[in-house]
Amino acid sequence: MTSDAPQSYSGAMRAFHWATVILLTFVYVIAFSIENASSGEQARLLLTLHRTAGGTVLVLTLGRLLWRMRSAIPSLPSDLPRWQVFAAHANAAGLYGLLLGQPLLGLCASWLHGDKLVFYGLPVPSPLPIDRPLSRQLFELHHLVGYLLLAMIAVHVGAALFHHFVRRDTVLLGMIRGESTIDDGSTVKTRG
Ligand code: HEM
């Protein structure tokens, strides 16, 4: 670890992370409930909730990336094999890419379909002309990327559990509590 790198993520970065996890769980549960809706009205309500929560993921991720640019990010354990460091960075970059790309796909597909979007009660005018064939293609992509994002999250969670239970390092605790055990065995807490 470089001397100026913090021991773990700041309170704000951890708040962004866990808020995204909660919100994304909601987005997926709603997405997979839409086709089991008992009425057209219920389906429309679920869709509105899905779009609003999905749009919030986009805004939250933009805020998180802006915050990240001015935050010090902790290094991974120095004894981690290089391929695992590379995999961790690639996974994080991929997750950020899809956290931005997936809501944008849903947004564009909906606009191209001609849907009137309302975000927290405010109508969001469409900047795109109606193009149903393109909308269908983007929705197919939205479904596909939805599963790709789930797969990347599964790898990500698997890696976090591997760090905690197999390597027994403090990577997971750093993201949960902001605490990290340094080489001399003492525990440090990062600034909020
Ligand atoms: C991170 C954010 C998002 C994720 C992870 C996500 C994920 C998904 C998934 C997995 C489905 C497919 C559900 C199924 O297979 O039955 C879906 C459907 C859908 N999503 Fe999203 N979505 C997100 C954001 C958005 C946004 C921002 C919008 C629009 C503003 C949107 C609009 C839609 C619509 C309209 C459908 C239904 C498409 C259809 O009926 O074929 N999504 N979403």
Ligand code: HEM
């Ligand atoms: C919705 C699911 C999740 C998403 C989208 C997600 C996304 C991310 C992203 C983008 C980062 C990189 C943070 C940065 O450096 O800016 C990260 C870090 C991390 N996440 Fe998640 N995460 C999710 C769920 C989880 C869960 C369930 C766990 C725990 C079991 C977890 C554990 C961690 C840990 C330990 C780190 C720090 C890794 C490091 O130090 O490099 N994540 N997460």
